[in-house]
Amino acid sequence: MKVRVRIAGAFPLALLPLVLAACGQQAPDQKSDAVKGGPPPPPPPLTVAARPDATGGERLYIQHCGMCHGPGGMGSGLLARRTDEPLLEARKDLSVDYVVQAARTGIGNMPPIPRGEVSDAEMQQIATYLASGKGPAAP
Secondary structure, three states, rough: OOOOOOOOOOOOHHHHHHHHHOOOOOOOOOHHHHOOOOOOOOOOOOOHOOOOOOHHHHHHHHHHHHHHHOOHHHHHHHHOOOOOOOOEEEEEEEEOOHHHHHHHHEEEOOOOOOOOOOHHHHHHHHHHHHOOOOOOOOO
């Protein structure tokens, strides 16, 4: 008796090792790819632990924005397509009003940041920090 299995839609990745084993192949190993010259690992995420001396707007930026706008963050990658300087902390062309407006209404792929996540006072500190152009990534 033959049994037919029909899979609708995308192939379940969990079955990949079984299929490869049946074909006499091995599943790709991430470690061996890295040794063979694969892409380098992404930089570590921007966290308060990485900058324990950060205070005020810098600390708030790290807490609320750094995961996307720090080195290797998704927002930095997307900004690199549109601007010469994708790291917000290194930019010299940001005004306080622009940062607040962009953050509150969202811009491009960035969703709006509601007051329930970041208060107006916190947003003002973050915007003042970014507009100062004195971030650690700035030359």
